[in-house]
Amino acid sequence: MIPVAFDYVRAGSADEALAALAEHGDEAKLMAGGHSLLPMMKLRLAYPSVIVDIGRLNDLSYVNDGGDHLAIGALTRHRDIEISALVQEHAPLLAEATAHVGDPQVRHRGTIGGSLAHADAAADHPSALLAMGGSVVVRGSGGAERVIDGADLFAGFFESTIEPTEMITEVRIPKQGGQGWNFQKFNRRAQDWAIVGVSAQQVEGGARVALVNMHATPIRATAVEEALASGASAADAAEQAAVGMEPSSDLNASVEYRSHLARVLTRRALEASGIA
């Protein structure tokens, strides 16, 4: 399978990439590792007329200690996050979720910024971002930067609140201070997307719980969080996992099965993390 023909622009800097986006508008797509975009282009589900390759912006590949948070460059590959001592120490849920992305070959190419911008409800990273209270820094064509809280990042099915002329430059994850956490991913085939997944992160007075593939967007399980905040047991809180969710029904799972999985996996996550 070969993608539809496109013009190729290799950006030498973030500013060059943003200039190309400004010039071509929503005809253009940024390509980082290309491990979400290229498969869609090969299936001709996506056919941008201009590809702006940002895969060589090595200055946007880093994990830095930002004091109360970790600053992770948008072009940081999954592999580099998975083995980062800083991430393992201060954001272990992110390290674990990252280790579940695709397979080693995919993790050698795919990037955290690409994964978040792709806004796939079935992906692992967005749930970790939501559970850890993370945010992304985006830059526009004038060079102006703004910070989008994870809670405001996902707008719809494969849709984010990042403008077509903006790009993610950095992901910020608050240091989690040794609090309990757990990541659950259920699939039937090795390396597959989660049929349902759960990211759980303990916070002062409760927990943040985010679900994979239970809605059109990556989503917080607010009913579970509220139950935990009022002192519910893991089992009782987990019963609320599918409340308000509108999961899809497909070859892998019906709505009922996904809802059941969400409850079971949430209970496991809450128990294993010691949250409740």
Add this chain to the structure above:
Amino acid sequence: MEITVEVNGTTHTRDVEPRTLLVHFIRDQAGLTGTNIGCDTSSCGACTIHVNDEAVKSCTMLAVQADGQRVTTIEGLAEGEQMHPMQEAFMNCHALQCGYCTPGMVMASISLLDENPDPSEDDVREGLEGNLCRCTGYHNIVKAVLSAAGGSQ
């Protein structure tokens, strides 16, 4: 667009369409057909090669992304008649049946040991999750990787 890719130590400069996949560049332009195309959807791992010594799926990379990079394919492992230790381990452990997944398996296995030189059996099984063998010969493949790891110590 003109790209230059070093494949197994040989420099290939070619004019390619930006949409050319790296696996097609390797097979059709560099003429190295040891790298197989299996699923063509980055699931099966048959097309696994190394880019700068790391395993990647060459069906999910554009040739233009490999411009200026160093690519190694299954043909680049042996030194003359002397097989790479991983190839030898696959042979000794009967780690192939039909052989279609083998080039990708060998490339993924070498990358696995680069990152984890002393893996457990579970590490090997998990580390090869991106490579499918339709003959389901996994047991001997895992044995081969463990044996290659032992031999390198």
